[in-house]
Amino acid sequence: MSAQTDRVLFEAICTPARSLDRRGMRLLASALLLLSLLVGGVSALCGAWPVLGFAGAETLLVLGLMALHRRGAARSMEMLVLTEGSLTIRRTDARGRRESLTLDPYWARLRLEERPGRVSLLVLQQRQRQVEIGRLLGEEQKRDLAAALQEALRRYREPVFDNPQLRDG
Structure with missing residues (x-):
């Protein structure tokens, strides 16, 4: 892999709320x-x-x-990393077990499902595969994560190229 494909475009670390130190x-x-x-x-x-x-x-x-x-x-955490080649989800549960999933970011679609009386469900879908993300987050944090990840995926799919020959002037 070249250094270009390893460049991190978006990274989020989700941890459960801990009200007491x-x-x-x-x-x-x-x-x-x-x-x-x-x-x-x-x-x-x-x-x-x-x-x-x-x-x-x-x-x-x-x-x-x-x-x-x-x-x-x-111990619990979830890390989302969007690079130019993949969208990786790494999880560690309360028992220390680790899980890693990789999706193609071009085909991944983000969906926030409202559930009356419960915290919304944040799902990444790629073809027939669905992955729930942000399980450790509350309602407001899920909405913030959804907005930020949606924007990062949009920028990934619709890159803006700077061509000096096309500039005015």
């Missing part, structure tokens, strides 16, 4: 632990001491599931 997670975990200790302590003082163990176990389960979800969200 490490500090926020620590604060939330501390608040949950404190609340659990408070409920367990009041229950123990009232004579229902077994509640203390159940409240602690429930809190540890919730914090463990949150940590597991956070770790998976940190």
Whole structure:
């Protein structure tokens, strides 16, 4: 391959939204632990001491599931790369499994399907093959990605050539 075919025309990296950073997670975990200790302590003082163990176990389960979800969200990503020869979709899921798909950008068509009450579906289609993209994104981010990728595909299919001989002057 020549350097010309490797030139990146468009690149997008999609990651899931993560509303809490490490500090926020620590604060939330501390608040949950404190609340659990408070409920367990009041229950123990009232004579229902077994509640203390159940409240602690429930809190540890919730914090463990949150940590597991956070770790998976940190791994999940989708990368779209449009070059002069291909449109490549590389995905990594929450478990770290990787998948790569390549489409011909000239024949790829982008479709945003509205779904009432749910996040829209963003689909790349090439002949009989359909690939959902932007699974990790919310509604607004999908619309932004659709507009940007649609524009990049349009520029790819309709290149503007600069011929000095055709310039006025």
